[in-house]
Amino acid sequence: MYPQIAQQYIDAGSLIYILHPWGGEQGSVGDQAAIAAECAGEQAKFWEMTDQLFKDQATWTAAKTPRETFAGYAKGLSLDTAKFETCLDGDWASQRAQGAALVGSLYGATAAQTYLFADGNTLTGAPTFDQFKTIIDGMIGP
Numbered sequence: 001m002y003p004q005i006a007q008q009y010i011d012a013g014s015l016i017y018i019l020h021p022w023g024g025e026q027g028s029v030g031d032q033a034a035i036a037a038e039c040a041g042e043q044a045k046f047w048e049m050t051d052q053l054f055k056d057q058a059t060w061t062a063a064k065t066p067r068e069t070f071a072g073y074a075k076g077l078s079l080d081t082a083k084f085e086t087c088l089d090g091d092w093a094s095q096r097a098q099g100a101a102l103v104g105s106l107y108g109a110t111a112a113q114t115y116l117f118a119d120g121n122t123l124t125g126a127p128t129f130d131q132f133k134t135i136i137d138g139m140i141g142p
Helices: 003-011 029-041 046-055 058-064 065-078 081-091 092-106 129-140
Strands: 114-116 123-124
Touching: 003 129, 029 081, 029 092, 029 114, 046 058, 046 065, 058 081, 065 081, 065 092, 065 123, 081 092, 123 129
Parallel strands: none
Antiparallel strands: 114 123
């Protein structure tokens, strides 16, 4: 669905897409996943890590040490694992994840996949491209 949105709206300059992943209570497994996504993004692999996190959500949410799971994903994505681990320990990615959680909570988006639009509409779960298209076209025109 994202490729369709990118092709029709983002690449055409009609839409800006901002992703604030997971979040939640500081130190929670969701917060750790958000930090992992941000750290992968430092190496231009944000979307790849995000895809992996969604695909394997049951694995890392049940892991005793999700950090090790995230490090395995980083290795599988050919990231510089030392740089990735350093990022996990730093403040930058944690602050971004907590900022995203704060913005989400202000709009009532407390769980992953909630989509917020500038006109106040929201979509949750796994909406179809047509659902996105209806809202976006209603905002910017077809």
